[in-house]
Amino acid sequence: MNAITNLSPNLSRRGFLGISGVFVLGACVPGCAPTPQAKLATGTLTPNLFLTLTPDGTVRVLSHRSEMGQGIRTALAQIVADELDADWSRVQVDQADGDRKYGDQNTDGSRSILLNYDRLRSAGATARLMLRQAAANHWQVPLAEVAAQNHEVIHAKSDRRLGYGDLAGEAALLPVPEQAPLKESAEHRYIGNKAVHVDAADIAHGKGTFGADLTLPNMATAVVVRCPWLGGGVKNIANQPTDVPGLIGIEVLDPSPSAGPVFAPLGGAAVIAEDTYTAMRVARDLQIEWTESANHAFDSGVLSASLRQALEQPGTPVPNSEKGDVDAAFAAGGTELSATYETPFLAHAPMEPPVAVANVTAEGCTVNAPLQDPQSARGLIASWLGYAAEEGEKVTVTPTLLGGAFGRKSKPDFALEAVELSKRLKRPVRVQWLREDDIRHDYFHAASAQRHRAIISDRGHPAAWLQRTAFPSITTVFAAAANAPAEWELEMGFSNLPYAVENQRMESAGIRPGVRVGWLRSVCNIFHAFSANVFADEMAAAAGRDAIEHRLEILPAGGKLTVPGMQPPEGHELDVDRLRHVIERVRALSEWDRPRAEGVGLGFAVHHSFRSYVATVLEASVAEGRPKVANAYVVLDCGTYVNADTCVAQMEGAVVFGLSLALHGNIGMKEGAVVQSNFHDYPMLRMSEAPATTVELVPAQGRLPAGVGEPGVPPVAPALVNALYAATGARYRALPIKV
Amino acid sequence: MAIKLNVNGREVEADVAPDTPLLWVLRDHLGLTGTKYGCGGGYCGACTVHLGGAAVRSCQLPVSGVASSAIDTIESLAERHPELVDTWVQNNVAQCGYCQAGQLMSAAALLDGNASPTDADIDAAMSGNICRCGTYVRIRASIHAAAERRAEGGSA
Numbered sequence: 001m002n003a004i005t006n007l008s009p010n011l012s013r014r015g016f017l018g019i020s021g022v023f024v025l026g027a028c029v030p031g032c033a034p035t036p037q038a039k040l041a042t043g044t045l046t047p048n049l050f051l052t053l054t055p056d057g058t059v060r061v062l063s064h065r066s067e068m069g070q071g072i073r074t075a076l077a078q079i080v081a082d083e084l085d086a087d088w089s090r091v092q093v094d095q096a097d098g099d100r101k102y103g104d105q106n107t108d109g110s111r112s113i114l115l116n117y118d119r120l121r122s123a124g125a126t127a128r129l130m131l132r133q134a135a136a137n138h139w140q141v142p143l144a145e146v147a148a149q150n151h152e153v154i155h156a157k158s159d160r161r162l163g164y165g166d167l168a169g170e171a172a173l174l175p176v177p178e179q180a181p182l183k184e185s186a187e188h189r190y191i192g193n194k195a196v197h198v199d200a201a202d203i204a205h206g207k208g209t210f211g212a213d214l215t216l217p218n219m220a221t222a223v224v225v226r227c228p229w230l231g232g233g234v235k236n237i238a239n240q241p242t243d244v245p246g247l248i249g250i251e252v253l254d255p256s257p258s259a260g261p262v263f264a265p266l267g268g269a270a271v272i273a274e275d276t277y278t279a280m281r282v283a284r285d286l287q288i289e290w291t292e293s294a295n296h297a298f299d300s301g302v303l304s305a306s307l308r309q310a311l312e313q314p315g316t317p318v319p320n321s322e323k324g325d326v327d328a329a330f331a332a333g334g335t336e337l338s339a340t341y342e343t344p345f346l347a348h349a350p351m352e353p354p355v356a357v358a359n360v361t362a363e364g365c366t367v368n369a370p371l372q373d374p375q376s377a378r379g380l381i382a383s384w385l386g387y388a389a390e391e392g393e394k395v396t397v398t399p400t401l402l403g404g405a406f407g408r409k410s411k412p413d414f415a416l417e418a419v420e421l422s423k424r425l426k427r428p429v430r431v432q433w434l435r436e437d438d439i440r441h442d443y444f445h446a447a448s449a450q451r452h453r454a455i456i457s458d459r460g461h462p463a464a465w466l467q468r469t470a471f472p473s474i475t476t477v478f479a480a481a482a483n484a485p486a487e488w489e490l491e492m493g494f495s496n497l498p499y500a501v502e503n504q505r506m507e508s509a510g511i512r513p514g515v516r517v518g519w520l521r522s523v524c525n526i527f528h529a530f531s532a533n534v535f536a537d538e539m540a541a542a543a544g545r546d547a548i549e550h551r552l553e554i555l556p557a558g559g560k561l562t563v564p565g566m567q568p569p570e571g572h573e574l575d576v577d578r579l580r581h582v583i584e585r586v587r588a589l590s591e592w593d594r595p596r597a598e599g600v601g602l603g604f605a606v607h608h609s610f611r612s613y614v615a616t617v618l619e620a621s622v623a624e625g626r627p628k629v630a631n632a633y634v635v636l637d638c639g640t641y642v643n644a645d646t647c648v649a650q651m652e653g654a655v656v657f658g659l660s661l662a663l664h665g666n667i668g669m670k671e672g673a674v675v676q677s678n679f680h681d682y683p684m685l686r687m688s689e690a691p692a693t694t695v696e697l698v699p700a701q702g703r704l705p706a707g708v709g710e711p712g713v714p715p716v717a718p719a720l721v722n723a724l725y726a727a728t729g730a731r732y733r734a735l736p737i738k739v
Numbered sequence: 740m741a742i743k744l745n746v747n748g749r750e751v752e753a754d755v756a757p758d759t760p761l762l763w764v765l766r767d768h769l770g771l772t773g774t775k776y777g778c779g780g781g782y783c784g785a786c787t788v789h790l791g792g793a794a795v796r797s798c799q800l801p802v803s804g805v806a807s808s809a810i811d812t813i814e815s816l817a818e819r820h821p822e823l824v825d826t827w828v829q830n831n832v833a834q835c836g837y838c839q840a841g842q843l844m845s846a847a848a849l850l851d852g853n854a855s856p857t858d859a860d861i862d863a864a865m866s867g868n869i870c871r872c873g874t875y876v877r878i879r880a881s882i883h884a885a886a887e888r889r890a891e892g893g894s895a
Contacts, residue, residue: 069835069872196831203836204827206773206813210837213772221767245756277756277763280779351777351785351837351871403775403837404871435778645831649877653834656873679782679869688862690875 040138040162043169047130047176049102050123051080057151057165059084059091064102065112066372067095067199068350068402068409069653070709071646072112074197076120078642079113082190083124083183086164087151093198098374098397106373108410108519110610110707113642117705125180127171134171135162185640185701192701194645199401210403211355211370216428219357220248222421223279223432225286226268226441229672230515231255231293233267238287246278247271250286251424253417255293262478263380265417266441267291272425276432283434296672298514300345303472304447306511310470311340311451315507316484318495324503329455329464337542338453341531342734345667346445347674347682348520352403353438358418359428360385364394365419370402372410380412381419406521406657411443439682440674443518444667446472450531455503460543460550464503469494469528472513484510485524487564493528493609493714496563498574499536500556514672521657522710525609529714530721533605534733537722547604547722548587552580563608574608582606582615582635582698589696590617590633600630603723605715610707613637613698616655616715618691620723622739627663627724629691634712637698640705644697651695651712658716660685666736742802746771747815757803762786764802765812773813773840777869784868787841788812794848796867813840820847822888826881834872842868846882855886 045053052060061077073093081091096102104115128148135153136143139160146155154161185192202208227233233255241247255267269288273279330336356369365385371377374397382395402409414431422429433441448471455464473489475482485508487495495506520526540550558580560573583606587593592602599621606615619631634651641647664683668675676682721732730739741754746769753768765771765788774797777785781796788797789811817824823846826832833839842865849856849864856864861879870878 067835069833071831071834194831196828197833199836200828200831200833203833203839204824204843205817206771206840208836209772210775212766212776215770275755275763275767276776277759277767349871351783351835351869352775353777401837402835404835406871432776435780435783649831649834649874652876653873656870656875660871660873678780679778680780684783684869684871685873685875686867686869687865687875687878690873690879693876 038138040166041169041173043172045127045130045168045172047127048123050120051084051127053127053164053168055165055168057090057163059086059164060094061091062094062096064096064105065116066107066374066399066402068107068372068405070650071197071643072107073199074195075113075642075646076116077198078190078195079117079120080124082188083121084128085148085150088190088195090151095399098378100375102375105375106410108372108407110710113705114611114707117640121182122180125182126177129177129180130171130174131164131167133174134167138162138170188701191642192644195643208401210352211357211400212352212430212432214357214368214400216357216359219428219430220272220274220425221276221279221430221432222270222272223276223283223434224253224268224270224417224437225283225288226266226437227255227290228440229293229298230266230295232290232296234269234288235291236289237269238289239285241282241285244278244282246274247282248273248425251421253420261380261384263411263413263416265413265420270417270421272421272429279432280434295514298669298672300447300667300669303511303513304342304344304449307447307449307470308340308342310509310511311449311468315468315470315509318490318506318508321495321506322504323501326464326466326503326505329503330466334455334463335542336453337456337539338451339535339538339733341450341534343448343527343530344665344735345447345515345669346520346661346665347439347442347667348406348408349438349682349684350404350406350408353433353435354409354414355430355432356415356418357428357430358415358422360419360423364396366396366398367415367419368398368400369415369418370405370409371397371399371412371415372402372405374399377412377415380416384416384419385423407519408442411518435679436677439676439678443477443516445520445526446474446513446517448527450527452531452535454539456539456542458543459553460539460545461554462499462501462539465501466505467494468507468509470509470511471524471527472517473510474517474519476512477516477518483512484508489524491564492524493532493607494524496574497532498556498561498563498576498579498608499554515669522609522713525607525710525714526661526717529605529607529609530718530735533607533715533718534721537603537718537725538731541725548583548592551604551606552583555580572611578613578637579606579608582613582637585635585696585698586615586617586633589635589694590619592617599727601723601726601728603719603721603726605719605722607711607714609711609714611639611704612706612708612711614711614715616719618716618719618723620720621727622724625739627720627737627739629659629689629720632691632693634693635696635698636708636712637700638706638708638711639700639703641697641708647697647708648695650708652693654712655693655716656685656690658713659689659720661735662717662720663689663736742806744802744806744810746810747812753802755802758801760798761788761800761802761805761810762797765797771812771814775837775840777838777841782869783838784841784845785838787844787868789844789848792848792851794845813843816843816847820850823847823850823885826885826888830877830881830884832874832877832881834874838868838870842870842878846878849882850886850889854890856882
C-alpha cells in the first residue's frame with residue numbers, strides 16, 4: 001500500500017501547481033519524494049435548509065413537518081440519507097421552527113412525502129455531489145472516479161477513502177451545484193425499507209418531549225373552564241377562590257366574535273397556578289354564570305334530523321357530476337334501490353390533550369406546543385399580539401412531539417390561549433387542556449347524512465345513480481356566511497367516485513352547525529366512503545352477487561380518470577388499473593373465496609383518497625350481542641413509499657381508528673353543550689377488540705408518492721357494515737353500529 | 740406538606756397537598772415527565788406506573804396513600820425490562836408514543852406475573868390502556884416477542 005500512500009502528496013502538489021492530476025495516477029511510482037499532506041479544511045457543510053454535516057461526521061436533517069406518529073421525522077431523514085449515501089446510524093433529526101423559508105409546513109392532508117420527496121432527495125444528492133467533488137479535488141482525480149458509499153468518498157483506483165466528516169469543511173468551500181444526479185429507485189437502500197423511528201428509543205424510555213413535558217423557569221400552568229356553548233363567555237364567577245396555596249389567579253378570556261380571528265380562544269375562565277393539579281382542582285369547583293349566545297340552543301339530534309330532511313329535497317348539483325339523464329332513467333322504472341346513511345359528530349381525542357407553552361416578553365414570543373402547522377400558528381400569534389407584518393420574526397414557534405393529532409392540532413386555539421395568558425401574566429404559561437375540555441371543545445368532525453338511489457340491473461349494476469350528501473361544512477369555521485359544503489369537501493369521496501354509470505347526478509346540501517367543525521383524519525372521506533361502499537354492497541346483495549366481483553364490474557374497465565383532488569396539482573389521475581389491482585390483491589390476501597364458519601362474514605370496501613388506493617376486507621361476527629372483528633386485511637398502493645414499516649403501521653392504526661368510529665364514536669350536543677366528556681362515554685377501541693391485521697404494500701417505487709396517514713381509514717367502517725351483513729343479514733346504515 | 744416517596748429506587752421528597760394525585764407529583768414536582776396525563780379518570784392508562792410492582796393508574800392515587808410503597812416509572816423500566824423496551828423500539832410499536840409509557844408499564848407488570856402470556860392474558864392485562872393511533876397488534880406481538888427473549892435469557 002506504500003505506492004498508494006505516496007500518491008497523495010504528489011497529486012496535491014500538482015494540484016497546487018495548477019496541473020491536472022488526471023493522468024498522473026498511473027504515472028506516479030513508488031518512491032516519489034514525500035511532501036507534506038495538504039490539509040483538508042475543517043468545517044460544517046450546510047448546502048441547503050435541510051441538511052447539515054458537521055466535522056465529526058454527524059448528519060443533521062431538519063424536519064420542517066410535525067411528528068404525530070406518522071413517522072415523518074424518520075421518513076424525511078431516510079430520503080436525505082439515502083441520496084447522501086449516509087450511514088443511517090450517524091443521522092440525527094432536528095425539528096424546525098415555523099418559518100416561511102421552509103415552504104409548506106402544514107402537516108395535514110397526508111402530503112408530507114408528496115410535497116418533499118423530490119426536494120429532500122435533491123438536498124441529499126447535492127451534498128453527496130459536493131463531498132465527492134471535494135474529495136476529487138483533494139486527490140486531484142476526476143469526479144467520475146470517486147464514489148460515495150456509506151458516509152465515505154472512495155477512490156477505488158488508488159484505494160483511498162475519506163469520511164464525510166473529514167470532507168465537510170472542504171465541501172463547504174465549493175459552490176452549491178444547481179443540480180445533482182439522483183439515484184434510480186433500484187439504487188435506494190433506505191427509501192422503501194424499514195427504519196426504526198428516530199424517536200422510538202426516546203419514547204420507550206420516557207424521554208420524548210411532548211407538549212406538556214417542557215418546563216420553563218417561573219412557568220405557571222393554566223386550566224381553562226370554557227363556556228359549554230360556542231360564543232358564550234364569563235358573566236360572573238360566584239365563588240372567586242382565595243387563599244388557595246399555589247393559586248396565582250383567574251383570568252377571563254373573552255369569546256371571539258363570530259367574525260373574529262380564526263382559531264381564537266373560546267370564552268372562559270383561566271385558572272392559573274404554580275402547578276397543574278392546583279389549577280385543575282380550582283377549575284373543577286368554579287361556579288360560573290355564562291353569557292348567552294345563539295348556539296346555546298344547538299341540538300345535534302335536531303341537526304341530524306335536518307340533514308335527513310335535506311336529503312329528501314334536490315340539493316345543489318355538484319358541477320360536472322351529471323352523466324346521462326337520471327330523472328328519465330328513474331321515470332322509466334326498473335328495480336329501484338334506495339338507502340339513507342348517517343354518521344354522527346366525532347371528537348379527535350388524541351391521547352395528548354391540547355397543551356401549549358408560551359412566553360411573551362417585551363422582545364417577542366416563543367411557543368412550544370404540539371402543532372401541526374407551526375408556520376401558520378406563528379402568523380396567527382404575531383397578529384394576535386398586534387405585531388406589524390415585519391415583526392413576524394419576533395415570534396418563534398417550535399413544535400414538540402405531537403401526542404396524536406388527527407387534525408385537531410392544526411387548529412392552534414390552545415396556543416393562542418397560552419400566548420394571551422403569558423402576555424397578561426408576564427411570565428411563561430402552560431395551558432393544559434383536560435380530557436373533558438378536549439372532548440367538549442373540539443373542532444368536531446361533522447355529522448352527516450347521505451341518500452343513495454339507484455336503478456339496478458339483474459346483475460346489480462347501477463343504470464342510474466342519484467347521490468345526495470348533507471353535512472355542516474368546515475368552511476363555517478372560517479366565514480360567518482358560509483353554509484354549503486365546499487368543493488374540496490365534496491372532492492373527498494363524493495364528486496370523485498370512479499364508477500361507470502350511464503345516468504348519474506350528485507347533489508349536496510349544508511347546514512350551519514352550532515359548534516366548531518374541523519377536519520379529522522381522512523375528513524369527508526369517512527362518510528362518503530361509508531355510504532358509497534355500503535350502497536355498492538347493497539346493490540350486489542340485491543342481485544345476489546359476490547361483492548368483489550360486482551365491484552370490479554361496475555368500475556371502468558381500465559385507464560385513467562381525471563378526478564378533482566384536494567391537493568395540488570388540482571385534478572390528478574385516478575388509475576383504474578391500480579384501483580382494480582388493490583381489489584384483486586385484497587381478495588387474494590383475505591382468501592375471500594374460502595368459506596368461513598357459520599355466523600362469520602367477510603365485508604369489502606375500497607377507496608381512493610389522498611392519491612392512494614386502499615382495499616380492505618374485514619372478517620366479523622356478532623358475539624354476545626356485540627360485533628367482533630377477528631381479522632383485517634388491507635392492501636395499500638401509495639405509490640413510492642419511504643418507510644415500508646411505517647406504511648404497514650399506518651394501515652394497522654387506520655383499522656383501529658376506523659373501528660373506533662364504526663363501533664363507538666358518537667358526540668352529541670344538547671342545549672349547545674357536548675353530552676360526552678371522557679373515555680367512559682366517548683370510548684375508543686381497546687386491545688380486546690383489535691383484530692389481527694395483515695397488510696400488503698403494492699410495490700410502486702418510482703411512482704408519484706401519495707398519502708399514507710389518512711387513506712386507510714375510509715374503507716374500515718363500510719367493510720365492517722358489509723361484513724356484519726354477510727354474517728347476520730342485518731344492514732347497519734348508521735354509525736356507530738348498534739346491533 | 741413534605742411527603743417522602745421511593746421512586747425508581749431513590750428516596751425523594753415533594754412538598755404537595757396530600758390529595759395530589761401521584762401523576763402530578765411525578766410530573767410537576769419530581770420532573771419525571773415520562774408518565775403521561777391522558778384522561779384523569781383512570782380510563783385510558785396513559786399514567787400507568789408500578790406501585791409495589793403492580794400496574795396502577797397514577798392519576799387516581801392520592802400521593803398520601805403511596806408513601807410506603809416502591810414506585811417505579813417508565814424512566815427506570817429499561818433497567819428491569821431491557822428486552823421489553825428494546826423489542827418495543829425495534830418493532831416500531833410507538834406511533835405518536837404518548838400512550839406508550841403506560842402501555843409498557845402495563846406490559847411489564849403482565850410479564851412480571853406471567854412469563855408466557857396468551858393472547859387472552861394480554862387482552863385482559865392491556866385493555867385498560869387506550870392507544871388512539873391503534874398500535875395494539877404490535878403491542879401484542881411485542882409482548883410475545885419480549886417474553887420469548889426473556890425466556891431465552893435476554894439474548895438477541
